[in-house]
Structure formats: structure tokens, C-alpha cells
Amino acid sequence: MAIGNQRSQSSEGKVWNFFKLPFRQSGATSANTTPSANIQHHHHNPPPVEGSASHSSNSVASVARSLLPTRRRLKLDPSNKLYFPYEPGKQVRSAIRIKNTSKSHVAFKFQTTAPKSCFMRPPGAILAPGESIIATVFKFVEQPENNEKPEKSGLKFKIMSLKVKGAIDYVPELFDEQKDQVSVEQILRVVFLDPEHPSPALEKLKRQLADADAALEARKKPPEEAGPKIIGEGLVIDEWKERRERYLAKQQGEAVVDSV
Template sequence: MMQQQQHHHHHHHNHQHNSQIEGSSNPPHPSNSVSSVARSLLPTRRRLKLDPASKLYFPYEPGKQVRSAIRIKNTSKSHVAFKFQTTAPKSCFMRPPGAILAPGESIIATVFKFVELPENNEKPMEQKSKVKFKIMSLKVKGVMDYVPELFDEQKDQVAIEQILGVIFLDPERPSPALEKLKRQLADADAAVEARKKPPEDAGPRIIGEGLVIDEWKERRERYLARQQGEGVDSV
């Protein structure tokens, strides 16, 4: 019992705002101190659900940039920002690199990775353990624009949701993982296409990178066409 109190005191000291709520909402039971430690170490279960849950699958194509896909769902009751990090930023990136999800909302993100050529006589598939990906999460207050700086401003509130390892798949050999990857990549591509099409009645909206410029060019072309048309009429 003594240990438990000490521990609770220690916990209280670290997470004042949490422990009061924990204390009041959970009836005390013997493993209370253990579960509060577990909770402080595992805030992960609360915010995002990842599919695949702990691995990113890539087709093994040496010398090429290949893609993986991951569905990220906000399973919490508040808006959550997520951010993606990698140990190999030169050869890997994710689209989108981060976003804010409403409760229950999910997004399918695409991860791009350059596959190195195997060195010497190393077996190609042995490379997989070198690169790690990390998904971080942060609770945010309602709807806002995603900016990576959110994570710097509130460092102490950031949780590591998952560290993802890499698994290479033989693109020539059919497998359930490969089929699933193909399905998820098709979904991700469809989602990107859907985001590109601006709603008919809305004004210019910034959707993704570079799309506003395309829209601006189209408008300009329409405008010029109209100018020419009017020029002809007025002659």
C-alpha cells in the first residue's frame, strides 16, 4: 500500500492535470497504480487506429521509389493532429505528412520510399529493419489548419502513437499483404483525386500543394478567352 501511495504521489507530481481526473473517475482497485503507469506510457490506444497497425509494407523494387499506404483513423472524442517522422528523411516521405482529423474521421496516407540497391552479397530483404517510421499525435481544440509547428508548441502533450517497421514484399509473388497494399494504394489515389476536384460553387480553396496554381491558371485562361471573345464582339 505504501508503495502505491508513493507511486501515486510521484505520478501526481508529473501529470497533475491527469492524475486528478484519473483518481476521480476510476474507482480505486488494487492495480490502480499499475494501470495509471500503463496509461501514462500508452496514450496510444486512445487517439489513432492504424491499419496496418505496426508495419509498412513496400514492394521490393531496388533502385526505384516505391509506395506503401496506411489508414489513420481518429478513434478519440476530440480533434487530433498527427505527424509523421522517419529515420530516413532523405529517402522517405509521406503524403500528407500530417493532418488534423475530426473524431471518427480517417485518412489514407501514402508513404514513398526509395529502395536502395543491395550492397555486396547482402540478401535484398535484409534491409528492412534499418528504416523506422514514427506517427505522433496531439489533441487539438476543434477545427483548425494543420501546421507542423503545433507539435513544437505543445511538446509535452505529444504522444508517440506507433513506431512502424518496414516489410518488403516480393511484387512478383501474390500474397494477402500485397493484395491489401494494392487496394489501399488505389484508395489513397482515389482520395487524392477527390481532393483535387474543387466543389462547383465554392471559391478558390487551397487543397493540397500546387493545386491553387492550377486553378489560377485555368481561371486566367478562361479570363483571357473571354477578353478575346469580347474583343471580337466589340469590333
């Protein structure tokens, strides 16, 4: 048994020496050669061959890079769920904030497993770097069958992203034309909330819906006209009229004096 242990230890030591100290072995074998051979060995570094330590490390690094997840372009809030108030027989709303965290313009698009009972506003858009938007999701809640719990409905939403060049107009066909560049940002699971029982998730949903409504009203307002603003109705015209009347009165007074 002792001999077997010694043999295993010596073989393991050889293996570790082979992987950890490849250059020392080459130096040891070349110790008996001429000095000129040693100089040539130090000045010329042969390229790594297949099976060497450097080649294996490069292969491991490439495999590790391929296994890394794709960097996300969007930040979602909530991050992986869509909350709806559970009101059977009614159309309810949810909201999600989407922010572009990349350094380029990004288009996003919604998809759902229930397109007949759900729709989104906006269904897609293009966000500039750092820009955010609150999307509103509408869902008609059907009456449950066989006492099925709403949490087990299986309804899901998928948000996809696409890097685009500059501020272009959004069209859904962008995702069809560049299928290879489309990334799935997140699959959102639907969670129903009891509107009669307050919860942090329900309060947050109400705040986001209020922000979405305010942003929609702001977009409906016509853009303000450029140029000087008139404070109060007719103030500029009235001031000009008064100046003209004083000027005419002064001219008439001078004419009367001259005639006398």
C-alpha cells in the same frame, strides 16, 4: 519439529488476521469498555492512517494507474508495419489508413529514420472524431550492398499524435509548441514484398494505394457551386426565350385584331 510448525502456523494466522480483519480486532479490544465507548466507536470513523489497509489499497491503485499504457487516439491499418514492393533502383509506395478513434480533434505527424530517401503525403494532418485518411509513403529503394536482405534494412517510421481544440489548420509547429502533450502512437517497421509473388499483404497494399489515388483525385476537383443545377447546356435560357417569343407573338396578334 511439531512445535516449530505450530508456531509458524500460529504466526501466519496472526498475520492474516491482522490484514483481513482489522475491524474485528478493534471490536474485540473494545468489548471490555463501556457501552458509551462502543457507541462512540461506531459513530466516528477515523481517517485512514499510513500503513492501514485502505491506505495501502489506494497506493496500489495509484501505482497501477501510472503503469497503464497511454490510451491511443488513432487506429492504424496496417497496425505495426509498412509494406513496400521491393524494386531496387526505383521509387516505390506504401499506404496506411489512419483513423481518429477519440472524441476530440487529433493531429498526427510522421517521422522516419531515413528522411533523405522517404517522404509522406500528407506528412501530417488534423482528423475530426471518427474521420479517417489514407496516407501514402514514398521510398526510393537503393541497390543492396553485401547481399544484404531488404528485411534487415532497419528502416522505421514513427507516428505521433496530439490532441487539439477544434478544427484548426495543421502546422508542424503544433508538436513543438506542445511537446508534453505529444504521444507516440506506433513505431512502424518496414517490410519489403516481392512484387512477382502474390500475397495477401501485397493485394491489400494495391487496394489501399488505389483508394489513396481516388481520394487524391477527389480533393483536386473544385467544389460544386451551390444553387440550382442546369441539366443540359442552355435549357433554362431556351425555355425562357420560347416563353418570351410566344408572349410577343400573342401581343402582336392582338394588335392586328384591334387595328382591323
